[in-house]
Amino acid sequence: MLRIFNVVLQLLLTFALKAQGTFEVLIPSATRTGTYMAIDDGNGGIIAPMNNLTGNDYGPTSYISGYLLNISATGDTSSHRYSFHDTTFFLSKIHRLTNGGYILTGESVPPSSAGKCLMIAGLDDEFNLQWAKHHSYDTMNYRMAVDNIFQVGDTLIMTVGRCEFPCGPTNPMFMKFDLFGNILQEVFYDDTLYWCFSPSFLQSIDKNYIYLFAHSFFGGVSGPSYSIFDRNLNYISTTPLSVQDSWRYSTTWTPDSAILLSYVARRPGPSTNDDNVWLARFDTAVNLMGRVNFGAIDTADYSPYWGAGVGCLHPDTIFFSGYKNATGWPPSSTHVSWIMAGQVDSQLQLRYLHYIGGDAFYETRYILPLSDGGFVIHAPRFNHDTDLYDMYFIKLNREGLITSNKPGQIIINRAFITPNPAKEYLKVECMLKQAEASVLTLSGAEISAYKLEQGTTNLPIQNLKPGMYLLKISTEGKGVIETHKFIKQ
Numbered sequence: 001m002l003r004i005f006n007v008v009l010q011l012l013l014t015f016a017l018k019a020q021g022t023f024e025v026l027i028p029s030a031t032r033t034g035t036y037m038a039i040d041d042g043n044g045g046i047i048a049p050m051n052n053l054t055g056n057d058y059g060p061t062s063y064i065s066g067y068l069l070n071i072s073a074t075g076d077t078s079s080h081r082y083s084f085h086d087t088t089f090f091l092s093k094i095h096r097l098t099n100g101g102y103i104l105t106g107e108s109v110p111p112s113s114a115g116k117c118l119m120i121a122g123l124d125d126e127f128n129l130q131w132a133k134h135h136s137y138d139t140m141n142y143r144m145a146v147d148n149i150f151q152v153g154d155t156l157i158m159t160v161g162r163c164e165f166p167c168g169p170t171n172p173m174f175m176k177f178d179l180f181g182n183i184l185q186e187v188f189y190d191d192t193l194y195w196c197f198s199p200s201f202l203q204s205i206d207k208n209y210i211y212l213f214a215h216s217f218f219g220g221v222s223g224p225s226y227s228i229f230d231r232n233l234n235y236i237s238t239t240p241l242s243v244q245d246s247w248r249y250s251t252t253w254t255p256d257s258a259i260l261l262s263y264v265a266r267r268p269g270p271s272t273n274d275d276n277v278w279l280a281r282f283d284t285a286v287n288l289m290g291r292v293n294f295g296a297i298d299t300a301d302y303s304p305y306w307g308a309g310v311g312c313l314h315p316d317t318i319f320f321s322g323y324k325n326a327t328g329w330p331p332s333s334t335h336v337s338w339i340m341a342g343q344v345d346s347q348l349q350l351r352y353l354h355y356i357g358g359d360a361f362y363e364t365r366y367i368l369p370l371s372d373g374g375f376v377i378h379a380p381r382f383n384h385d386t387d388l389y390d391m392y393f394i395k396l397n398r399e400g401l402i403t404s405n406k407p408g409q410i411i412i413n414r415a416f417i418t419p420n421p422a423k424e425y426l427k428v429e430c431m432l433k434q435a436e437a438s439v440l441t442l443s444g445a446e447i448s449a450y451k452l453e454q455g456t457t458n459l460p461i462q463n464l465k466p467g468m469y470l471l472k473i474s475t476e477g478k479g480v481i482e483t484h485k486f487i488k489q
Contacts, residue, residue: 031054047068174233223241
């Protein structure tokens with residue numbers, strides 16, 4: 001009996017250690033590099049389609065090639081590279097087939113093609129290329145990217161965005177393939193009535209419908225909406241979506257059949273442009289069941305750029321991400337940002353929100369919950385020496401922390417302070433419950449203490465002499481959580 005107990009205990013400890021595995025991976029970019037999604041490798045790591053392109057970030061570009069990057073649970077990296085003779089190509093999505101192997105999609109420009117093609121390839125379980133096909137079109141082929149892949153038995157349904165230069169909005173095309181990349185059906189909605197701006201697609205639980213979430217100008221609705229297409233890819237209807245003016249949508253299902261929507265919208269109240277990260281929850285009929293927002297008054301807080309902003313494998317453990325102090329243009333050398341890493345419960349009640357970075361400009365691209373209980377955030381870091389984004393991946397445990405002891409780890413803060421330097425007030429954004437802030441001299445003498453609201457609290461510092469001070473954040477029972485330095489002007 002004791003031996004059985006020890007075996008069970010060892011298994012439990014092994015699972016717990018696996019669930020706590022974390023990593024931090026920074027890959028310098030020699031060329032313009034990008035990735036917009038990843039999948040779980042089943043062992044605590046990820047598989048991400050990566051791309052190399054010409055030019056610098058925020059400038060004109062064209063394809064070079066793509067490859068698959070595997071980051072293991074311990075942060076080790078390996079790659080799988082492909083060649084299609086003289087064809088330049090770009091990878092967009094990878095999908096694990098239910099009966100083994102993978103489907104890889106992207107865009108390609110074969111030497112004989114007058115424009116871009118939709119590329120689809122089949123891989124075996126070891127990521128070896130089995131076949132590849134390039135589907136060309138005569139019109140609107142400046143962009144041919146697959147947005148989603150849904151599998152129904154031996155049929156693949158792909159939602160594709162097509163457009164012509166300069167490619168602001170895209171027009172949706174729905175395609176059905178067999179498992180060898182042969183087209184079974186395609187429906188192209190080539191009309192300005194069906195323009196999409198960064199759409200998000202979701203297949204219904206019964207697999208009979210596809211929902212399209214768009215933030216404006218779809219199906220005759222001027223604002224946010226969701227549209228329904230049947231299993232034969234026919235357009236049915238468009239209905240206004242019950243969220244305020246918003247953009248950058250990302251949707252997913254929870255295991256208990258609720259729809260999660262991540263988006264960017266203005267914070268309620270202020271008259272100035274003050275964008276926040278939002279989460280909304282809908283039932284299967286797309287009725288709003290709740291929503292919540294995160295962000296400070298004086299910073300632009302964005303959900304991830306292009307990729308997933310929210311995800312979960314358990315209905316009561318929902319991870320989300322974004323980035324604080326965003327900019328819509330190339331960041332200046334002094335412009336920094338913070339990765340936002342958070343978790344809410346099934347009712348969108350906050351468990352934690354952490355701030356990572358502040359030493360450079362990070363642009364969060366996507367989040368991915370993993371089957372071992374952790375989650376990965378991809379947030380490239382802008383390098384002003386090269387004008388390129390270096391690829392940055394960070395895997396956190398379910399509490400949003402790094403557990404490895406490797407040196408040079410990035411700092412994870414539970415509180416965010418601004419401005420710094422400050423003159424009259426120091427704004428402290430902290431989502432911890434019953435937290436306190438203490439202002440101290442550099443020698444450790446306490447000057448003042450304040451109770452913190454869950455959100456943003458303004459601390460008066462008018463009476464402080466100019467100089468540098470410490471701000472300690474603490475909670476009852478845990479003591480000091482972290483210490484910040486700030487300058488009083």
